[in-house]
Amino acid sequence: MNIVEENWEEIIQKLKIEHSLTDVSFKTWILPLRVYKVTSNTVYILVNLKASIDYIKNKYLLPFQVCIAEVVGKEYEVKFIAENEFDPKDFEDKTATPKSKVTVSQAANLNPKYTFDTFVVGGNNNFAHAASLAVAESPGEVYNPLFLYGGVGLGKTHLMHSIAHFILENEPEKKVLYVTSETFTNELIEAIKNGKTGNESAMTAFREKYRSIDVLLIDDIQFIIGKESTQEEFFHTFNHLHISGKQIIISSDKPPKDIETLEARLRSRFECGLVADISSPDYETRMAILRKKEELDGLDKYNIPDAVMQYIASNVKSNIRELEGSLNKLIALYKLKNAPIDINLAAEALKDIVSPNENRQVTPELILDVVSEHFNISIADLKSGKRNAEIAIPRQIVMYLCRTMTDTPLKAIGLTLGGRDHSTISHGVDKVTADIKASDTFSNTIDIIKKKLNPV
Ligand SMILES: Nc1ncnc2c1ncn2[C@@H]1O[C@H](COP(=O)(O)OP(=O)(O)OP(=O)(O)O)[C@@H](O)[C@H]1O
Numbered sequence: 001m002n003i004v005e006e007n008w009e010e011i012i013q014k015l016k017i018e019h020s021l022t023d024v025s026f027k028t029w030i031l032p033l034r035v036y037k038v039t040s041n042t043v044y045i046l047v048n049l050k051a052s053i054d055y056i057k058n059k060y061l062l063p064f065q066v067c068i069a070e071v072v073g074k075e076y077e078v079k080f081i082a083e084n085e086f087d088p089k090d091f092e093d094k095t096a097t098p099k100s101k102v103t104v105s106q107a108a109n110l111n112p113k114y115t116f117d118t119f120v121v122g123g124n125n126n127f128a129h130a131a132s133l134a135v136a137e138s139p140g141e142v143y144n145p146l147f148l149y150g151g152v153g154l155g156k157t158h159l160m161h162s163i164a165h166f167i168l169e170n171e172p173e174k175k176v177l178y179v180t181s182e183t184f185t186n187e188l189i190e191a192i193k194n195g196k197t198g199n200e201s202a203m204t205a206f207r208e209k210y211r212s213i214d215v216l217l218i219d220d221i222q223f224i225i226g227k228e229s230t231q232e233e234f235f236h237t238f239n240h241l242h243i244s245g246k247q248i249i250i251s252s253d254k255p256p257k258d259i260e261t262l263e264a265r266l267r268s269r270f271e272c273g274l275v276a277d278i279s280s281p282d283y284e285t286r287m288a289i290l291r292k293k294e295e296l297d298g299l300d301k302y303n304i305p306d307a308v309m310q311y312i313a314s315n316v317k318s319n320i321r322e323l324e325g326s327l328n329k330l331i332a333l334y335k336l337k338n339a340p341i342d343i344n345l346a347a348e349a350l351k352d353i354v355s356p357n358e359n360r361q362v363t364p365e366l367i368l369d370v371v372s373e374h375f376n377i378s379i380a381d382l383k384s385g386k387r388n389a390e391i392a393i394p395r396q397i398v399m400y401l402c403r404t405m406t407d408t409p410l411k412a413i414g415l416t417l418g419g420r421d422h423s424t425i426s427h428g429v430d431k432v433t434a435d436i437k438a439s440d441t442f443s444n445t446i447d448i449i450k451k452k453l454n455p456v
Helices: 008-018 023-030 050-072 088-095 101-107 126-137 156-170 181-196 201-211 228-243 264-271 283-296 306-315 320-337 343-350 364-375 379-383 389-405 410-416 422-438 440-453
Strands: 034-038 042-047 077-082 146-150 176-180 215-219 247-252 274-278
Touching (some): 008 050, 023 050, 042 050, 126 156, 126 247, 146 156, 156 215, 181 201, 181 215, 201 228, 215 228, 283 306, 306 320, 306 343, 320 343, 364 440, 389 410, 389 440, 410 422
Parallel strands (some): 042 077, 146 247
Antiparallel strands (some): 034 042
């Protein structure tokens, strides 16, 4: 069984929830679908009713691509084929298509949703957007490095992925790699550790990996700042790529001149290309982003009144992630309560929106938000009974952070995490404490999450 078939149930349930399918639509269109075959870049899905194939293609092709990518962590093209209508020979030919951009963008760690097409340009980001597009059109030739900076949730990652998608679409043979500075640091820590235990090729492999790239995108560079060995290694990687005319794109929460612990030699290198900022969006841009999200996520069917959109746009000002989150929360509340979508419901949806970073308090809810975003898993999963490591470890991290960064009693932490026993919480806290001691990479990850929770 391949990875898509193994996760098929989860994929279709996700599609149902994210696209708000009614039971009848789900049963009619989605449940009867079967995975016929999965090749390296394409999932072939059998449709039992030939008459419905066009409808299914129009309506569900993109949602399937996105849900498959989100569940299995790899992008595939999706093709629907009518059960009684396909010629296996034809089909084999089609699978033999050359390496597609889907595979390469997956290899570059890209989110399929973050493209220039889905990015709304406004006064707050037009300079950063124009610079990103110029770099995407001529990598290594115009602004090198491109340094994007701005506050939390304002679109830096989205722009970086857009650049990478654009380059791969036009030149699929280019080696493009997007990494967070956490990944870079953890890989470096591992290579150094392996080197110390006699495996010298580990460091060589690390260097080869990062120095053989055509376009390197490093997100949230602020998290490697202050770690000397990482800065040192990054400095050499940077120089190597820069001298060879390879494109480097960096993001951070501050401009280089304001990053106090940044070594002077790195600062001057970061400043030698183009530094572009993204600030908070104005009201019109916030409205445009809400409308775009409504369109992309198929929320039009809820007929959200203008006044409600305006209310959200007027009240959520400084973080686009929260702006999007408010809209999701509104729809979730609507479904839960079956109440009309009006200002009252919007006010309820906005109730828990965390205040801007500087003076926000670390609470169990904030910890859940930040951990869920960091590991790209849902809060529902964190609270669920799922025991696979991808979810169980972040859940234990939530326990640990609630215990060490807030005054919340074990019992209350248990309730926050879906009604768990206090001894389970206590075990989770001990486990994370021991893992921090045992593993430098794990400890680095915890450090980064703590900084996300409490940047000051
Ligand atoms: N201009 C925009 N148009 C459409 N969506 C946007 C825009 N800016 C941000 N977003 C959306 O807001 C969310 C947060 O953006 P993103 O993750 O890129 O922020 P960030 O600046 O990298 O945040 P962080 O500092 O936490 O790393 C994403 O879902 C992204 O698609």
